[in-house]
Amino acid sequence: MKPHCKKLEGLWSIPVLIGFGLAPAWAQNPKLDLNQLEKLASKADEVVDVTLDGSTLKFAEKFMEADKDEDDAEALNIIKNLTGIYVKSFEFDKPDQYSEADVEAIRAQLRNSSWNRMVNVTSHRNKELDEVYLMTGPDSKTNLGLAVIVAEPKELTVVNIVGPIDVDHLSALSGEMGVPDFEHKHEKSGGKHD
Amino acid sequence: MRLFDDELRRALRRLDAPPGFTNRVMARVEQAPAMKATSVWLRPVQALWNWAEAWTGRRAALGLAATAAILVLAVSFAVWRQHRLHEEQRQGELARAQVMQALRVTSVKLQRVRSRVRQATQGGDRAPHRDKGSRTNRSDQRGDLARARQGGFVELEI
Amino acid sequence: MNEELRGEDWGCGVSNGTLEGGVLELARTGDSFGFERIVREYQSMVFSLAYYFLHDAGRAEEIAQETFLRLYQNLDRIESPAHLVQWLRKVTWRCAIDDSRKNSHQHSVSFDEAPEPAVEPKGGDLLAERSVRAMVASLPPRPRMMVILRYQEELELAEIAEVMGIPVNTVKSSLNRALGVLRSKLTRVLGDVTA
Numbered sequence: 001m002k003p004h005c006k007k008l009e010g011l012w013s014i015p016v017l018i019g020f021g022l023a024p025a026w027a028q029n030p031k032l033d034l035n036q037l038e039k040l041a042s043k044a045d046e047v048v049d050v051t052l053d054g055s056t057l058k059f060a061e062k063f064m065e066a067d068k069d070e071d072d073a074e075a076l077n078i079i080k081n082l083t084g085i086y087v088k089s090f091e092f093d094k095p096d097q098y099s100e101a102d103v104e105a106i107r108a109q110l111r112n113s114s115w116n117r118m119v120n121v122t123s124h125r126n127k128e129l130d131e132v133y134l135m136t137g138p139d140s141k142t143n144l145g146l147a148v149i150v151a152e153p154k155e156l157t158v159v160n161i162v163g164p165i166d167v168d169h170l171s172a173l174s175g176e177m178g179v180p181d182f183e184h185k186h187e188k189s190g191g192k193h194d
Numbered sequence: 195m196r197l198f199d200d201e202l203r204r205a206l207r208r209l210d211a212p213p214g215f216t217n218r219v220m221a222r223v224e225q226a227p228a229m230k231a232t233s234v235w236l237r238p239v240q241a242l243w244n245w246a247e248a249w250t251g252r253r254a255a256l257g258l259a260a261t262a263a264i265l266v267l268a269v270s271f272a273v274w275r276q277h278r279l280h281e282e283q284r285q286g287e288l289a290r291a292q293v294m295q296a297l298r299v300t301s302v303k304l305q306r307v308r309s310r311v312r313q314a315t316q317g318g319d320r321a322p323h324r325d326k327g328s329r330t331n332r333s334d335q336r337g338d339l340a341r342a343r344q345g346g347f348v349e350l351e352i
Numbered sequence: 353m354n355e356e357l358r359g360e361d362w363g364c365g366v367s368n369g370t371l372e373g374g375v376l377e378l379a380r381t382g383d384s385f386g387f388e389r390i391v392r393e394y395q396s397m398v399f400s401l402a403y404y405f406l407h408d409a410g411r412a413e414e415i416a417q418e419t420f421l422r423l424y425q426n427l428d429r430i431e432s433p434a435h436l437v438q439w440l441r442k443v444t445w446r447c448a449i450d451d452s453r454k455n456s457h458q459h460s461v462s463f464d465e466a467p468e469p470a471v472e473p474k475g476g477d478l479l480a481e482r483s484v485r486a487m488v489a490s491l492p493p494r495p496r497m498m499v500i501l502r503y504q505e506e507l508e509l510a511e512i513a514e515v516m517g518i519p520v521n522t523v524k525s526s527l528n529r530a531l532g533v534l535r536s537k538l539t540r541v542l543g544d545v546t547a
Contacts (some may be wrong), residue, residue, distance in 0.1 A: 198531075198534075198535055198538065199503070201480060201484055201498070202484060202488075202502075202503040202534070203503050203504075203506075203547045204481060204484075205480070205481040205484035205485050205488070205501070205503075206484070206488065206500055206503040206504040207400075207504065208396045208397055208400040208483070208504060209399060209403060210396055210398055210399075211398075211399040211413070211416065212399075212409065213415055215391075215399065215413065215416070215417075216388060216391045216392050216395060218413075218417060219390055219391050219395075219416075219417050219420045220384065220387075220391070222417055222421050223384070223387065223420070223421060223424045224384075244394055264513065273399070278444050281520040296372065349546075
């Protein structure tokens with residue numbers, strides 16, 4: 001407890017302490033509001049819109065054949081304790097189909113103290129933005145949620161995962177699940193990024 | 195034998211109804227409730243009922259009708275249940291597919307981020323690299339997600 | 353009231369029981385003229401069945417009226433003219449048996465106990481006819497109707513079984529026994545009728 005709190009006297013200290021105690025818990029909601037992005041669907045050439053809450057994930061788990069399919073086993077391992085997966089991904093046939101305000105509406109939710117920005121890669125020249133956020137628990141060891149924003153001229157993707165996600169495990173899925181290893185592909189093409 | 199039969203036929207030949215019989219019938223008919231309207235789809239059911247009643251009598255026909263109703267209910271329930279199971283299977287497969295798709299997209303994007311970080315830190319565009327909070331020295335900075343998870347974060351501007 | 357009726361008493365011809373096409377459909381639409389045509393066509397059949405079974409003209413007319421009233425209320429269930437005829441026979445039988453049970457005027461007796469006619473007919477068909485009718489009326493209800501359907505309507509055993517809702521074999525055995533009793537009684541009254 002911070003030193004200045006000790007100076008508080010009387011009954012006023014109780015609600016303040018309660019407020020301080022509750023504030024972090026209240027602010028720790030790893031679920032983002034992505035509804036404002038839905039208007040982009042009408043302009044997009046391709047849309048991936050996935051909304052999976054806890055009950056749906058549990059339901060889906062029943063239909064994963066972990067003993068027969070490696071991908072299913074891998075996916076089951078990742079999602080087993082999650083309470084939500086939300087993906088909004090839009091691919092446009094021409095640039096400037098979404099605005100900075102659209103992206104800012106999501107980033108504003110990630111600026112509170114509960115989210116830790118782990119990665120920020122910005123290219124003003126290419127008008128690209130890549131960010132990864134992680135929400136950890138009070139012990140700083142347990143992950144409560146993950147948010148990924150990838151913004152390119154003709155694509156916008158926001159991923160929000162709620163629950164104890166293993167980021168290394170998730171990112172290590174490249175090369176599996178039918179996903180090409182982007183890094184290796186990039187190196188082979190001589191470092192040019194499209 | 196033929197004489198006997200002829201005697202019976204002659205004795206039991208049809209007789210005329212009493213005079214005015216038709217008028218009396220029509221008078222009663224006019225006072226009677228209107229003909230019961232039967233919807234088209236009920237006619238086969240009525241036809242079956244007529245047949246059952248004629249062959250077995252009313253009580254047995256009721257029993258047959260009750261048995262038939264129970265059978266119809268049992269079959270309907272079985273069909274409904276099968277449909278429910280099939281629908282549940284379909285919904286489950288759909289949910290699974292959505293999970294796989296979501297994980298694929300996430301993985302691809304994380305891979306992209308990692309690649310961009312490596313591209314930038316390996317001097318692809320000579321971008322200034324600011325690394326805050328990392329305890330490692332500059333030469334050891336790889337800018338990948340594992341290091342970021344360890345307490346620092348990577349901020350690159352290209 | 354127990355009147356003896358003869359076919360020629362009223363000066364009306366007895367219908368052969370065939371219905372013109374379209375009359376049934378007309379009646380189904382609620383057209384009273386169409387239904388009246390049906391009544392006129394089959395009133396003889398229905399009344400005769402009831403009369404020979406009950407041996408009472410008043411009750412027979414009541415049964416016949418009731419039968420046609422039920423027909424009027426169930427016209428939509430009648431599928432064809434042939435179906436109509438069978439339907440009328442069935443309902444007449446049911447109404448008649450219900451009436452006989454309700455009134456219990458004619459007690460059910462065994463075949464051998466069927467009474468001899470009070471007056472022995474002497475010459476003339478009328479007397480013979482009256483004797484035959486009386487003997488038929490004295491039969492137990494089911495065999496009685498079997499004989500009537502056999503000789504008035506000239507139905508086959510299967511058709512009789514369908515009208516009465518009983519197995520064909522039952523019709524066969526009951527009818528044979530009833531005819532055997534009638535034959536022996538008639539022989540005693542009218543002389544040899546087996547020629």
